[in-house]
Amino acid sequence: MKNPGHERGPEVDLGAVVKAIAAFSGGLDSILAAVLVSRLGVDVTLLHVQHLFSANEEGRARIRAAAERVGLSLRIVDASAEHLEVIRNPKHGYGRGMNPCVDCRIFMLKIAKRVMEEEGAQFVVSGEVLGQRPKSQHHRALLQAADESGLGARLLRPLSANLLPDTLPVTEGWLRREDLLAIQGRSRERQMALASELGVVDYPQPAGGCVLIEKAYAARVRDAFAHVGRENVDVEAFRLLKVGRHFRLSERAKAIIGRNEGENGILEGFAAGRTRIEPVDVMGPMTLVEGEPSEEDLLLAATLAARYADHGDGDKIRMTIAHEGEERSIDAEPIARDDPRIAEWRIGN
Ligand code: SF4
Structure with missing residues (x-):
């Protein structure tokens, strides 16, 4: 035939x-x-x-x-x-x-x-x-x-x-x-x-290349491989690497801070198993801390998150820190905008 x-x-x-x-x-x-x-x-x-x-x-x-x-x-x-x-x-x-x-x-x-x-x-x-x-x-x-x-x-x-x-x-x-x-x-x-x-018309335009090529995303993947172990970086982890600002606070802890309302919503979906930090009385980002953060890591994450909240410079901000059903509040002093540690902690840009 x-x-x-x-x-x-x-x-x-x-x-x-x-x-x-x-x-x-x-x-x-x-x-x-x-x-x-x-x-x-x-x-x-x-x-x-x-x-x-x-x-x-x-x-x-x-x-x-x-x-x-x-x-x-x-x-x-x-x-x-x-x-x-x-x-x-x-x-x-x-x-x-x-x-x-x-x-x-x-x-x-x-x-x-x-x-x-x-x-x-x-x-x-x-x-x-x-x-x-x-x-x-x-x-x-x-x-x-x-x-x-x-x-x-x-x-x-x-x-x-x-x-x-x-x-x-x-x-x-x-x-x-x-x-x-x-x-x-x-x-x-x-x-x-x-x-x-x-007669092939109206074809889709090529996508702008995958994120694995991008410098910032590649830096996050390298960081995750180095700190979590490449075999442990799963589908969810690769997805999360696409969202928010990522900061390596210590060998055992990383903070992820939403850049806008849309990202805050996406981060909500990744909150299970991670520590969640949010401002109480002002508008501000959703922050997740993953790994095995020490008390010092959590306080650092809160001061960093406070830096991205809507507030007068230097004002302390009430933040909740929640993990697996337990929640507490602290007054976090935002880290100064020009503090050089911000750039050191930042993974990618
Ligand atoms: S790694 Fe990314 S850019 Fe390279 S072939 Fe695969 S999808 Fe394409």
Whole structure:
């Protein structure tokens, strides 16, 4: 049986439906790769791998809409827990932040391989472009990812296929080499032209890079690994690292102070198991202290929290300190705004 609804060159006889799983980040290149292969007669299913640093719910809604627009079915697989292991112990190390991009890409391909096998598909499509990211998408890195993911020749990068060794879809005659492309480098011109040739419009804009690359977030991850142990930094801990100002008060205690009402609300959700400090009579931030804080740590956290409350400079502020059902009040003198210890304690900025 031939793939229905697709025009193919006369030399290639599919004989049976050929199926592929296309890794779909939501960015233009991944849509183009998937649509191109689909137009060549392959039954393509898009796969979006969700993890802690991928698109949020709003981003996933855009990804669903994009899949609908190009008429391809979409599977979203939540791999958050498995992905943590990649961040904790990357074989190939980190980039300029705490971003294990090489391992992360290999991980995505491994998930795609698993889905390929579940769906009875023959190969995986990826929108990677040779040389687009000089550090992780050079020739050797692409071949290494194919190899280490276990996909080998079952991994097709149609946008750069003619610059790379032949893959199974070509050697098996499911696709013709001349229908595939030889795009390389960082310029987006060829992709923009291809988008208009394929009628791919209104695609989601690429996300601004994951927080693991950001200096401040990377500093918080390093601090957490050093003080809590990398195996103990779980999904919740990684989420909390995104919220508020973080201060390392001592080897055993860290304070997290909300920067606005929205963050105070989010911190509420993380209060269980942590000490909670709040001003009583004035508006001010929610503060959480985690670890095993000493009395000195708690008083320091209260003076620091008082510095961010609405008050006259230097006025003492009544604060509650609550932990596991026990609550007490203290009068905290806000730490001076220009106290150099604030910058020393601050993790990231
Ligand atoms: S930027 Fe983040 S999500 Fe993207 S490959 Fe690197 S670590 Fe993974």
